[in-house]
Amino acid sequence: MFDQLSERLQGTMSDLRSRGKLSESDVDKAMREIRLALLEADVNFKVTKQFVAAVREKAIGEGVLESLDPGQMVVKVVNEQLAELMGGSGRELIFASKGPTVILMAGLQGSGKTTATAKLALSLKNEGKGVGVAACDTQRPAAVEQLERLGGQAGVTVFSQGTERSPVDIAEWALGQARAQELDVLIVDTAGRLHVDAELMDELVQIKKRTRPHDVLLVVDAMTGQDAVNVAEQFAEATEFDGVVMTKLDGDARGGAALSVKAVTGKPILYASTGEKLDQLEKFHPDRMAQRILGMGDVLSLIEKAEKEMDASEAEELERKMRQDQFTLDDFLKQLKQIRKMGPLSSVLGMMPGMGKAMKELKNANLDDRELDRLEAIILSMTAEERANPDVIRGSRRRRIAAGSGTNVQAVKQLTKQFDQMRKMMRAMASGRMPNPEAMLQGQLTRGRRR
C-alpha cells in the first residue's frame, strides 16, 4: 500500500535529477505522486484536483526546477499548502456571557457523537465549568443508557427522559433544567442521521431552533472516504454548523476527510478524539493533521505527550546529562520508564517522523513491550558501578548479569552495544547533527531481535 509521500517524491525527483535538468513534465510526474498520495489518504477527489493545481503553481513559482533538492522542495511546498488549507487560526468554542452555553452535536450514525459528547463534557468540566448533557438520541436502542452511563463516568449532569418524547421536546426541557440548575454548559447529543434523510434533518433544525445553540459541532469519523464532503455540505446547509470534531484519530487512517471537510465548508476542526477513554479528546492541530495526511509523523504530539508524562525537572536533568555526555544506564532505565508511561511502544514510535518503514519492521520483528521488560531486567541486574560505566562489563560480569536477569550473554552484550550507539546519537544531537532516526532504529532492531 501507500507509504510516505516524501519518500516517493524524493525517489521520483532524484531519478529525474540524475538525468540532468528537470523539465515541466517531470514536475507533472511529481504532481501525480502527490495526487495519488492524497487520494489514498481519502482527500476528496475534487479537493485533491484543486490542491494539486495550487501546489504546482506555487512550486514553479518558488523555483523548484532550479533548486538543489527539488524533492525536498516540493514536499515543503505541499506541506505549507496543506497546513494553510487545514488551518489558519482555528476558532475556539464560543461561550455565552450568562446562562448555559448550548452545544449541539450532530453527525452520521456511528461517527461517535455520544462518546464525543461525554468526552467534551468531561473536558469542559475539567476547565471548571458546570456541565450537563442532554440525551436526545431516541432512535438507537440504548443510546440514552449509554449517555447516562458515560455522563455518570464523566461526573456531569445527565438530562434524559427515555425515548417516548420527541428529541425536540427533550432538548428544550433539558435546556430549561440546565438554566434552573445554573449550569454553564449544556451539550445536546442527538441521534445519528443520514444527511439525505429530510425528515431527520428537519428534526435537527427544529432542535436548533428551540435550543439556539452557541455552537453546532459536526462529528466526523476520521476514516470517512470520499463521501465526507457530501455529508459536510448537507449538514452545513441544514444546521450551519460551526466546527468539527474528528473522531477515531487513534486509528491509522490518514484522515483526508479532515482536509475535505475543511476545504468545502471552511469550518474549522476544533477537537480530535484519540482513544476510547473519556479523557482522550484533544484540541485539534491543523499543521499536525497536514503531516499525518502526508505520512510525516506527528512529532509535536509526541513531544506534548512526553511533556505531559515527564517530570519537568527530571527531563531537564536528563537533557543536561545527554548534552554533557554523562548519560548512564540508570538514566536509560529512567527514560525507559518514561517512555512506557506514554503508552504502548508501537503508538509512541508511530508518531515519530520517518518511522513508517521502521514500524513495519517492528511489526515483523514483533518487538513489543516485553522487550522493554527484558531491558529493564538486565539493567536492574547490574551493580551501580556497571550502570554508571558499562565499559567495565566483560565476560564474567556479563555472565552474572545474564543469569541474574534470566536472559543470556548475547542479550547483555546487545544492550551495552545499543547503549553505546545511543550515546553516540546523543552526542551527535547535542552537536546539532540529527542522524537519520530510521536507520539508527532499524540497526538496533535487527540486532535487538537475536537472543
Added chain:
Amino acid sequence: MATTWADLLDVGDRELDPAASAPAGEEEPQRRGFFRRLRESLATSREALGAELSASLFETLDAETWERLEEALIMADVGARTTADVVGRLEAEVEAGRVEGAEAVRARLVELLADLAAGDGNTRVDLRPRPAVVLIVGVNGTGKTTTVGKLAWHLSREAGLSVMVAAADTYRAAAVEQLGTWAERAGCDIVKAETGQDAGSVVFDALAAAKARGTDVVLVDTAGRLHNRADLMEELAKVNRVIRKQIDAGPSETLIVVDSTTGQNGLRQAKVFSEAVDVSGVALTKLDGTAKGGIALAIAGELGIPVKLIGVGEGIEDLRPFDAQEFSAALLGE
C-alpha cells in the same frame, strides 16, 4: 439474477423456510427496486455531486472516457489501485477489439466490477453446522450490533432458524442493552454479561447454552476495536479460541462489518482483522446514504474477501443479501 436469502444461506440438508426462497413474493420486487428507489430519492443531491457517469460516456472512447471513469470509481471510494486495475483491463479489452459499442462496454464494466466484488471465497453464508457460529467483527461505529439484530430477525423470520445472539461487546457502555432491544424485536434468545466482563466467558456460556438447546445459529456481537490496537486484536483472537473450545471447527462465518462511508482505511481494517480471525465475508452497512461503498470492491479485489450482506436502513428488515451485479451498476450510478 437477484440474490435471495435462500441463495445466500447455506444450511446444508436442513429445510429452509419457504419464505426465504420465495422468488416473486412481496420481498422480491421490494428488494429489486431498492437501488432504484434509492437513486430516485438521491437524484437531487447526486446531481450536485456531478460524479455520475452520463449515459453517453461510452459512446466515444478516448482518453477522456477513461479519465472520467477513473474519477467516478475513485469518488466511490474504490481506491486508486483497484480503479487503475479495472479501468486498465477494460481499456485493453476495448483496444483489442474484444468489446465494442457503448452498451457492451458498459455491460462489460459492470461484469468486471461484479467479478471483483465476488472475491475469491464462498459467497454464501455457511450455516451448515449446528450450532453454526457467526462471528461479527469490525472497527467502532460501523454497525455491528445493528447488523447482528437485523440478521437474527432475518434468519429466524425468513429462514425459520432458531437463533441466539451472544452479547460479547462488554466494553461500550450500554452495548448489551442495545443488543437486548434488537433480540427482543427479532424474538431470539440472548446470552449476555455485564459491561466489563470478559468477552470470552460470554461466548463460552452462549455456545454451551446453544448446544444444550439445539439452537441453529449463534450470532456473536463483539466490541468495536480499531485494528491498530494489537491488544484488542489479540482479545478477538482469544474469543475465536474460546469458540473453538466449544465447537471444533470454529465459527462457520466471520463477517467484518464495514461502513460504506469508509475510505481507503477500510482495506487496512479488513487486512488486519483477517490476520487475527479468519474473515470470510463483508457486511457493508449504511448504503442508504450517498456513499457507494466502493471500498468493498477494493477489499474483495485485493484480499479476496467477498461481500455477503448489505445494510440499507435503520429498520429491522433493512438487511439484504449482496447482489454483485446490482451493486456494481449502482456504483456507476445506473
